[in-house]
Amino acid sequence: MRILLIEDDKLLAVGLQEGLEQYGYRVDHLAAAEPAEAILRRNGYEAAIVDIGLPKIDGLELVRRWRRQGLATPVLILTARDSLEDRVTGLDLGADDYLIKPCQLPELAARLRALIRRSRFAASSELIIGALRLDLSTRTVTFNGQPLDLTSREYEILEQLALASPRVVGKQKLTESLGRYDRELTLNAVEVYVSRLRNKLSARGVEIRTLRGVGYRLDAMTEDEL
Numbered sequence: 001m002r003i004l005l006i007e008d009d010k011l012l013a014v015g016l017q018e019g020l021e022q023y024g025y026r027v028d029h030l031a032a033a034e035p036a037e038a039i040l041r042r043n044g045y046e047a048a049i050v051d052i053g054l055p056k057i058d059g060l061e062l063v064r065r066w067r068r069q070g071l072a073t074p075v076l077i078l079t080a081r082d083s084l085e086d087r088v089t090g091l092d093l094g095a096d097d098y099l100i101k102p103c104q105l106p107e108l109a110a111r112l113r114a115l116i117r118r119s120r121f122a123a124s125s126e127l128i129i130g131a132l133r134l135d136l137s138t139r140t141v142t143f144n145g146q147p148l149d150l151t152s153r154e155y156e157i158l159e160q161l162a163l164a165s166p167r168v169v170g171k172q173k174l175t176e177s178l179g180r181y182d183r184e185l186t187l188n189a190v191e192v193y194v195s196r197l198r199n200k201l202s203a204r205g206v207e208i209r210t211l212r213g214v215g216y217r218l219d220a221m222t223e224d225e226l
Contacts, residue, residue, distance in 0.1 A: 001024065001025050001046040001047075001112075001116060001159070001177070002025070002026045002027075002028070002046055002176070002177045002178070003025045003028070003045060003048070004036065004045045004047075004048040004049070005017060005020075005027050005028065005030070005048075005049045006029075006030050006031075006032070006048065006049065006050045006051060006054065006059065006062070007029065007049070007051045007078070008031045008032065008051060008054050008055055009051070010031065013029045013031070014029075016049070019105040020105070020108070020109060020112075022105075023105070023109040024155075025109070031054075032054055032056065032057075033056065033057035033058070033059065033061070033062040034056065036062060037062065037066075040066060040071055045073055046116045046177065047074040047075070047076060048074070048075045048076070049076050049108075050062060050075055050076070050077050050078070052077060052079040052081055052086070052090070053079065053081070059077060059090075060077075060089060060090060063075055063093050066094065074097075074116060074118070074119050075094065075095045076097040076098070076099060076111060076112065077090045077097070077098045077099070078101060078103065078108070079098075079099075079100065080101045081100075082100045096118075097114075097115060099111060110137070113137065116163070117136070125137045127163065127165075129162055129165060129206050130220030130221065131143055131205055131206075131220075132148070132162075132201070134158065134159060134162050139159075141155065141158065148204070150197070151196075154196060154197045157174065157178070157190075157194060158218075160174055160178075161174075161208065161216060161218035164217075165218040165219070166217065168211055168217045169216050169217070170214065170215040171187060171191075171215045171216065172187070174190055174215065174216065175187055194208060194216060205220060205221045206219070206220055206221065207219050207220075207221050
């Protein structure tokens with residue numbers, strides 16, 4: 001899952017970036033609000049982490065501008081400001097969660113998972129598609145209780161499709177969510193990963209369906225299709 005981090009403390013940003021990547025997040029970092037205003041719209045981020053004390057434009061103003069533009073990407077404010085007024089203001093301006101520095105990485109990762117689940121209408125960290133079970137907290141997949149061996153890319157694609165199921169995930173959206181803003185994947189590369197994952201899933205009663213010109217949808221296969 002791809003996250004945008006806006007934090008002007010370089011040392012803290014590097015620590016958060018490296019720590020969250022251990023939890024399976026792909027983290028793009030920006031040190032100021034100005035470039036972040038437009039980049040959230042152009043890229044397929046699952047959530048944004050925003051510091052309040054940014055230079056020039058502060059984090060609260062950034063969140064306000066995003067919401068006025070109609071951007072619904074979940075936002076978690078991560079800040080040292082712990083007053084009730086700051087928390088209320090941040091949430092009223094459109095933030096979805098508010099966490100005080102210093103924070104523990106496991107809690108930050110769990111809050112991000114919860115925000116992303118809510119944005120995808122998923123109530124639990126466990127997603128079940130047919131006989132497949134995905135655990136978002138441990139990034140594991142099992143089939144009838146047995147572990148399913150997937151590469152990191154294959155898991156990321158399956159996670160995106162499972163979170164959206166039964167809705168369709170656009171090919172461009174899937175490509176953006178797997179890349180980095182400075183190192184994007186190509187559509188052809190994503191098609192290769194999808195093909196490999198499809199081969200592993202079809203034998204287990206789960207199908208990645210291609211809707212031409214639209215994207216991909218993850219479905220449990222019917223008895224007639226097995």
